[in-house]
Amino acid sequence: MLISFRLPLCLARPTSLILLAALVAGSMHFCFGLVEAAEAPQLAIYAMNGDGGELRQVAQAPGKRWHAAPSWSPDGKLVVFHAYTGDAETADSHIFTVHDDGAELKDLGQGRDAAWSPDGKQLLFSIAEKNPEKEQVGVWVMNADGKGRQWMFAGYAPVFAPDGSRILFVSSHEGNQSIYVYDMIEGSQKKILQEAYQKKPGSARWSADGKKVAFIDERDGKSVLIVIDAAGSEKEQAVRHRGLIGGPIAWAPNPKMTLWSREKDPNDPQQLSVIAADGDDPPAGLPNQDKGTLNFDPAWSLDNQRLVFVSDRGK
Template identity: 25%
Template sequence: MKTLLASFFLPFLPFLSLAQPGNPPLAVTRLTTDGAFKSHLQWSADGKKLLFTRIHQGRMELSAMEALPGAKAIPLIVPSPNTPHFDGHWSPDSALVVYVHDTLQGTDGKLQINTVQADGVGVKTLVPHKAFDESPRFSPDGKSIAWVSTRDGNQEIYSLEMASGKINRLTQNPAFDNNCSWKGDGKKIAFASSRSGNFEICSMNQNGDQVLRLTNHPALDCWPVFSPDGKSIAFTSNRTGNYDIFLMQENGENPRNLTSHPGQDNFASFSPDGKRLAFISNRDGGFDIYTLRLQE
């Protein structure tokens, strides 16, 4: 009976202890204190490191650090003022990072998708510059990436089969589709879309079929990310008047505010065991990395 009850309640565990009126706030731990602007946060597969974009000394760069309070952020690639790189994502084995490489030209830039080894060497071009290309994300099996491109005129989501080099267009809509994120089983992709008039969280099958609208709110909803078990999705929303991290079930039900803070909370990333959520917030002034504990 206990086992039966546990299996019934297990999918809802993430929603039982969330910050909401009457509930105690979730325990938050601050990891960095440098305050530099950070974005695009991702936990490594072993849960020991965090990868993120940082504007450091006027340069936008990829940095990595141990997922511990006070750990030092180290640039992944030697930064150059004319080639910002950002929006990185670790491969499932954390051996590679796929990221956006920008070559500044006057007041314009040329974006392309590159990969680099986790130690910062071996830079390779994965998707040569053709248009605005951003947000590359490895599929859970590491065999393909999804990313955002304007190669057909406006922001759409595409996938690239790494072995064959075949590119598949996954979305086709005159609105903006971006901020893609794979589900752990590789069968679905969550993304943000403005097709309903403002940015909402949607999901689709990995081939682009069956687009479902998961949120329905006049505020901005963006940067969705699946929990490791695929049963919930964290995302950013300004429905409280400022950016907070929300968590909802995979089907969009039961959205709950995890952060409930007047600061700007953004760029959620689950730890591999699903027990913690890392995010970036300016709640203490600068933009720093924090974690909150979802469950014991």
């Protein structure tokens, strides 16, 4: 019996590059973000230096197959991620933290898309519809140890601004899916993408200075990397690249964006690549991408020296 699951389309972190990954080969096939296989692949969390050196597996949650959305704590000592028993279409995801050396894997409970606060004391996360524990759907916050869970507002894929004053998130509470910013001081929300956000599920990432937001969308049947003004100005919107790319992207603190790409051939493996936030240059592949058919969801450490990502290369 075939099980369908979706692949994330792009990733992000300060200068102006974005991290990409490319698509699956072999018995799986990619079509508008949908992969079909006999079962979800066995994924795990990996880390490496920015030059591709010291590649290692950080974690593989017991009993979980699909892993996603890893990111470093501000001090670089912990990695947070979520994982599913089956594939990304199910709602049984749990959030985990683990030390960067793979020690002390801890299950923080139900949730997905966890993101660190700038001081590392809290985690934003979201809970999906049809979740097995019947928790309220939307954006939540909790302490870094998993305690003190509190619902905040409708939406998903939340990310703190670099200064912690705002939260970037995706929501369809006004009808069409769009990108919003929640002001932590005023307690107010503002839509910053005026047109409908076609990519589902969507996600967006801040630039290092908090002035720009980047995301992957689908326009005219093609994946596009778009950069917009974080304040919502329509004049500041720009399409940076069109091609076989996907996210979520990784941006701040790296000046370039990181995402997955398979620019040469749709049947090539899904590879992590970087692209400058400005200019016309296409994505350039990162080192040590010669194994695995899935490499995606990158995130840079705050010192810009290490990259964490998801891969099936250990199969």
